[in-house]
Amino acid sequence: MKTFDQLGVIGLREWINLPELGMVGLRAKIDTGASTSCLHASDIQPFDRDGEPWVRFTAHIGTLVQRRHRCEAQLVSVKSIKSSNGHTQSRYVIRTLLTLGEREWPVEFTLTCRKTMRYRVLLGSKALVDGQLLVNPALTYVQNKPTLADLSGAQ
Template sequence: MSAKIIVGWREWLGLPELGIEKIKAKVDTGARTSCIHAFDIEEFSENGETWVKFTTHPLQEDVETTVECRAKVVERKYVTSSSGQRELRYFIETKLVAGDQSWPIRVTLSNRSTMKFRMLLGRTAMENRIVVDPALSHLL
């Protein structure tokens, strides 16, 4: 395995399998699960498997730029947010690009329109790969 990546508390990441070249993420070691902003989520079946298609605004404070995404559903389960709200969410798996490295991560889909960051990178996605320096940002 490559050396661990050092990141700040917010970073530009990529999710190329979803068609998202760049998305600013809050790096959150307090969150177990990663999450991406998603709306107009529609479940459908393809070859006997459950898939979702959804729309996202990958850029902060930009509701004009949209990306249409689709992914196979890994599971659905309840997730409790930092505010204590329980929400039934879709989990998908997709490739994360962080600097010059990439690996598959699990991401939940949730409407983050009221949140500053369109993506939250949780500790499960960072495990054994990333070290966070909370005093810095945009190291990648």
Template sequence: MPTSSLLVIGWQERVDLPLLGLTNLRAKIDTGARTSALHATDIEEFDRDGEHWVRFHTRFDDDAHDTDVECRIHDRREITNTSGVPEVRIVIRTKFRIAGRLWTIDLSLAERTEMKFRMIVGRTALRRHKIVVHPGKRNLTTSMSLTKPHTRNAS
């Protein structure tokens, strides 16, 4: 694979979750984590048109208010938390964008209020997308991004 086709990102980047209406989110790129995680509180499950859905609140450091999100539940998985304790989490599937590249990822929902980063991008989300993580740099893709500060889409 030619190195020119690789995207080099830092250990911290700004990313978008456009289907959830969330843009310019500060995320930690964590290749030590298998699964990506998104901060979620007040998680409620419900049925819509015969499918299992979830409603939750999320808040990011530079956000003055909670953002309400609703989406279809993709799966439930046992995921080891940062303390090494396995827990069953709801997993959603959504679009992920970094440096203008867009693809689908799975995100587990976890309460991350006490964590420095409200979103973790794990190695499974990066696999097969020609990405290299530079552990000594951060925000390498910020100038490549055309995003605005994160907001809930008015759709």
């Protein structure tokens, strides 16, 4: 059997940070069937900053006790996404740093309403490839839970 020493191992669910958005300790579900990652957002408003397209949105943190967190990020694109139920919707795409364990790298997220879903963040296959991660679906929360001190790139 081949081994892949350069790849980090993660479980089906992991704790992450989004330091550029000022968000720490988010539970993310790993979704290898999705190409793009997504983040639960509402009140999404596009705007221009210095001639560049940006977007403002409210991110929702937590499942039992929800906190709202207002964010701004540069808009990368608008993408048509086909959901698992077959519906296609247009979503804003942002790119922000993601911290998982000891790794940090830029990840593209689509912004969408996930209020009926258990996990507010899904990590898709592109994020896993870029982060050089291998998923063991028999495990959960393999990497350490991030802390406020881990917000190295926070604004």
